[in-house]
Amino acid sequence: MNSDYMVRDAMKIELDGALSDSPLHGSSLELSDAEKMKKIEYYFTQIMDTLGLDLTDDSLKGTPKRVAKMYVKEIFRGLNPDNKPKISVFANKYGYREMLVSKDISLYSNCEHHFVPIIGKVAVGYFPGEYVIGLSKINRLVQFYAKRPQVQERLTVQIAEALKSALHIDNVAVVIEADHLCVASRGIKDTNSKTVTSSFSGKFENESVRQEFLSYIHEQK
Numbered sequence: 001m002n003s004d005y006m007v008r009d010a011m012k013i014e015l016d017g018a019l020s021d022s023p024l025h026g027s028s029l030e031l032s033d034a035e036k037m038k039k040i041e042y043y044f045t046q047i048m049d050t051l052g053l054d055l056t057d058d059s060l061k062g063t064p065k066r067v068a069k070m071y072v073k074e075i076f077r078g079l080n081p082d083n084k085p086k087i088s089v090f091a092n093k094y095g096y097r098e099m100l101v102s103k104d105i106s107l108y109s110n111c112e113h114h115f116v117p118i119i120g121k122v123a124v125g126y127f128p129g130e131y132v133i134g135l136s137k138i139n140r141l142v143q144f145y146a147k148r149p150q151v152q153e154r155l156t157v158q159i160a161e162a163l164k165s166a167l168h169i170d171n172v173a174v175v176i177e178a179d180h181l182c183v184a185s186r187g188i189k190d191t192n193s194k195t196v197t198s199s200f201s202g203k204f205e206n207e208s209v210r211q212e213f214l215s216y217i218h219e220q221k
């Protein structure tokens with residue numbers, strides 16, 4: 001990542017809040033959550049009906065409403081900038097300058113090509129400068145960007161850029177290892193393959209630093 005990219009991205013974050021890089025049209029912001037749920041409930045009813053499902057069946061009749069609520073309030077809540085976690089950072093008063101690694105962060109997202117789950121683990125590393133971030137905040141940032149229809153590459157970059165911007169540093173690493181259920185359960189039905197994506201900036205572009213980070217995240221417990 002060069003500095004041009006960072007400047008551009010920082011500007012974008014300022015312009016459109018939390019929506020940097022996800023392909024969105026702006027008019028979704030004009031609808032309330034309740035209005036979105038009403039529309040989704042209606043269209044999901046049409047989908048189920050088209051598939052031949054009997055919507056008067058006791059087990060099925062509540063499904064469109066449940067799906068609508070799950071989309072808006074849970075698995076796609078990261079599309080609403082109001083849900084972006086407040087990221088407070090603290091002065092690095094211990095003067096800690098070594099690598100900090102947060103790993104095995106659970107990832108539950110959804111593939112934007114098939115709307116089926118992406119399940120994996122995220123590892124984040126950074127070298128503190130003036131600021132440090134609460135560890136739970138890293139987790140919250142990951143969850144926020146995961147709760148969108150995603151591709152793993154974009155998710156990786158969004159997490160990295162959000163951390164750089166919050167901490168005012170460039171020395172950030174993000175690695176995501178995930179299973180895509182669209183690969184495991186349909187199409188080529190490969191249940192063993194995993195997809196690994198990474199973003200290494202600043203000091204992490206140095207080979208030995210990168211190796212140190214990777215050795216921490218692959219350490220056996």
Ligand SMILES: [Zn+2]
Pocket residue numbers: 111112113114115180182183
């Ligand atoms: Zn897919």
